[in-house]
Amino acid sequence: MAVSDDRVTFWFGCNMLRHAEMIRLSIMLLERAGYDVSAAGGPAYCCGTSHDHQPHGASNMAGRTVSRFNEAATRDGRGTLVTWCPSCHMHMSDIMAPGNAAAFDITHISELLVASIERLAPLLTVPVPHRVLLHRHLGFSTHVPINDRVASVLSRIPGLELIEGPAHPGHMCSGIATVPGALKAVIGETWSAAIANCADTVCTIFHPCHREIAALDGRDNIRVRNWVQLVAEAMGIETSDAYVGWRNGGAPDIAAIERAEPSRYQTLIEPELRAPPLPVASAGVAE
């Protein structure tokens, strides 16, 4: 099948599977921007970036994943790979493609949404009257000007006041977590900046940051939202966030746990959901 500019593969990565609503919203936004979307992610499409200790295995994973996207390009006409995760994007650009012939181009979802903003803007009709602090990192800007792009999309939402938060080291919070004390400092700085700027919303860009900050949702009357959720809200789409609910005392329904296997839920999922949030200083209360 001939490659078409509007047929894309949305590669959401592995850890986005904690946030199924964000995957669905991303697909919906791309579709409203005019793209025909096929989504792919999870272990079968692993980039291998988190397997530095297994160079041969990581290399095989990279080869398999590139081969699948090559097949999507040649068989299904999907010659554009749209990324969400900065690790996947950088790994594909810097390591996977130079070691495997790729028959597709790469772009980040933010690039397509910004390029389609005149098509999307008329759909942003519902005011989102919130003072929103954007949680940012320095890193991914070597490949994609993500902070500016997300800010430019959010700036089109009626009623939304945007505050650009401190630009933290790393490309997202999961990278920072490997350095003792660094993640606690980053989350603390973001939360303090939200309080100091009288924000009522902290907006995450990437899923690992959302995962880390989710447990603070509601504290100091500040809610935690991802940027695609805010864009969807402005389109009048109700946005749920199961992960935020689970991190704040909720739990999946019994049928979902049965489907996932209760023993796996108890050993693999519950410890993460019940882990205490990183300590941050609340308004008027020392940490």
Added chain:
Amino acid sequence: MTRLPRARAATTEAFLEQTGPELAALCTECGACFNACPMVDDVNLRGADPKIVTSGLRQLASGAAAPEETVAWVGACTKSGQCVDACPQKAAGLDAMLLVRIAKQRAINETRQLPAKQDPSYFPRIKTFARLQLSDEELEKWL
């Protein structure tokens, strides 16, 4: 839209094997990458000699053991990317972040100066999150 680079090797493993020494050869050990790194204070390396640290970076990228300051620094890389533009050899083709990444891999797998961080529950956990939330159709189509 970005055109991906043309393949220079048959596998990523082969690419990394050949690229480490190539990037190391471009490095002048000036220390600019180290000085630009926002993680230096987090690992108490502010007083370290940037030239010694980056000399070790070249050694590691070629598979040789490096001073402990270098190992601590590459081990603390969080991909902030500030080293990329700081590097005066960027125009010559030196991607400083990739050099640090390769050095870190070699410190784990070859010189064994960094511990391997293995999490055997990584994929099972992701699959369980998927089964908690995705419909049968989504599981079939997406994964």
